[in-house]
Amino acid sequence: AQKITQTQPGMFVQEKEAVTLDCTYDTSDPSYGLFWYKQPSSGEMIFLIYQGSYDQQNATEGRYSLNFQKARKSANLVISASQLGDSAMYFCAMRRRDDKIIFGKGTRLHILP
């Protein structure tokens, strides 16, 4: 079955440090897309970054980068120079070939001052 696994239910990181949020996925589709979303305590889902399965280079968006290792089926999110405002739930998601999107259970990130 196609699924997304986020093995870290929660993480505590010191402000200004880099943080890596793990995400592994399982699919037999040759074509798929991987997304990361941030959900602050207020509830809205904020799109962060996207990686297509055929993209040769890792996606980057400002302080966010996606460490895409296709053979290992992992798509870890790296946040550089973390800030207090980065404290939130982070969800990894995959768009399947049928265009359905499935989400992982999420990782709650706490940035410590």
Next chain:
Amino acid sequence: KAGVTQTPRYLIKTRGQQVTLSCSPISGHRSVSWYQQTPGQGLQFLFEYFSETQRNKGNFPGRFSGRQFSNSRSEMNVSTLELGDSALYLCASSLGQGQPQHFGDGTRLSIL
């Protein structure tokens, strides 16, 4: 450019009632998807509409239904509400296949 707008933000209902939630997508977005988020099950896909047609459907009972209008606005209806329907309902819009989804702030539904 206005984001995805969901109304109402909060809703309290009792068992057996029905509810209709509304979603206005970002201008120009023709795809609208609905998700249910609960602490136990996480984010679960309900359905997706594109150009007024349901293109995809998740594994939810028939009590959950939706529709999309010609202006891409979408509504979701839940009939015969159950306690387990208490959740945050999120709507997301996108330009189309393969494009990132942009979410609204959600409607928090509480069933008493």
